């Protein structure tokens with residue numbers, strides 16, 4: 004077959020214009036298989052790490068197997084040493100000391116391990132018409148109507164007055180019961196359907212049904228509530244007052260699933276932001292040899308409620324860690340921070356062909372087009388963004404291309420349509436060069452979110468390239 008000669012225009016376009024392609028058309032068969040295999044590791048992690056406390060426990064278990072030990076600020080560290088530092092059981096920092104002095108700066112990847120959910124109120128247990136319920140206060144930005152009529156599991160901890168911590172997980176094992184927020188049948192929903200979607204299920208209607216059998220005693224009041232607290236007492240050795248000092252979260256029950264005949268997507272609760280947390284964390288675990296710059300992975304809490312609180316990244320815990328690390332290496336914390344660079348790792352909105360109008364197609368993330376890099380976030384006139392410098396973007400482009408990472412750029416939504424922020428600004432405020440990066444997601448903040456396996460793998464590769 005005769006090959007037609009390319010025209011000048013075609014040659015010039017090849018030379019000067021950017022080309023975008025589906026990762027499935029770029030990756031080799033072998034690499035696609037690697038991606039699918041890697042995603043099995045991720046699916047296992049996300050299925051058992053639904054809340055921040057569990058993500059901390061599960062990452063620390065894996066890290067200890069790889070030789071990580073608790074960070075001791077009074078010790079001197081040498082290249083190749085591996086340490087971790089837990090913040091109140093809800094955030095954790097992992098670090099591998101590099102061959103360059105710490106004073107030359109750190110490579111930091113930061114992601115969050117909390118996800119939107121229904122938290123129990125402090126005084127949650129009540130009975131209404133012989134059903135027992137837990138009152139909830141939703142955590143993070145959710146479409147409340149999505150959380151009715153789905154199986155919910157309960158995760159968290161109850162802390163008794165003497166400090167005993169009782170860990171709770173109900174609804175995940177095959178034989179476990181689950182819980183449910185009830186909704187109205189369509190036949191009787193005429194009035195409900197006139198409500199605005201934000202109020203289809205109102206905040207105070209997100210009550211979780213937890214039982215209906217009474218304690219058999221004619222004289223006792225609220226017999227169903229009594230029977231439930233009796234069960235809780237038998238199982239956890241607690242009374243109603245102990246629920247005052249508890250953090251119990253209702254999350255969608257069940258494990259991560261492959262989605263699609265071709266199994267190209269993973270459906271799960273909490274991809275935002277376990278997908279970036281796990282890819283960053285596992286890249287650090289899989290490091291071969293000693294990295295040049297000290298490599299740090301921060302898994303933080305409270306991003307979904309604005310990063311406030313002592314386990315969120317508006318607090319000083321990362322700064323204190325870096326100061327301690329700098330001290331133990333004979334440097335100054337602020338100097339280390341000024342020379343550090345950070346990938347603020349959080350998911351981005353993937354283009355959904357069913358809802359094309361909310362994204363600007365030249366500047367949004369597409370599913371299966373690789374990890375997404377975002378120079379700035381922010382609402383309206385970039386309000387609240389740290390906006391990475393062009394110099395740092397150029398550096399990140401180089402790192403990604405040298406690591407053969409398939410990557411794209413994208414902004415979350417059209418200008419003035421909404422938007423969202425991440426932890427980037429709080430790390431940049433420590434004088435660290437910071438940019439947003441993350442996996443594109445469909446149905447973000449829904450009980451069942453979707454990511455592409457190829458994108459997950461490219462996100463992992465991005466962290467491997469950055470942290471090495």
Ligand code: MN
Nearest residue numbers: 275276349350
């Ligand atoms: Mn997020």
Ligand code: MN
Nearest residue numbers: 119275307448
């Ligand atoms: Mn989020």
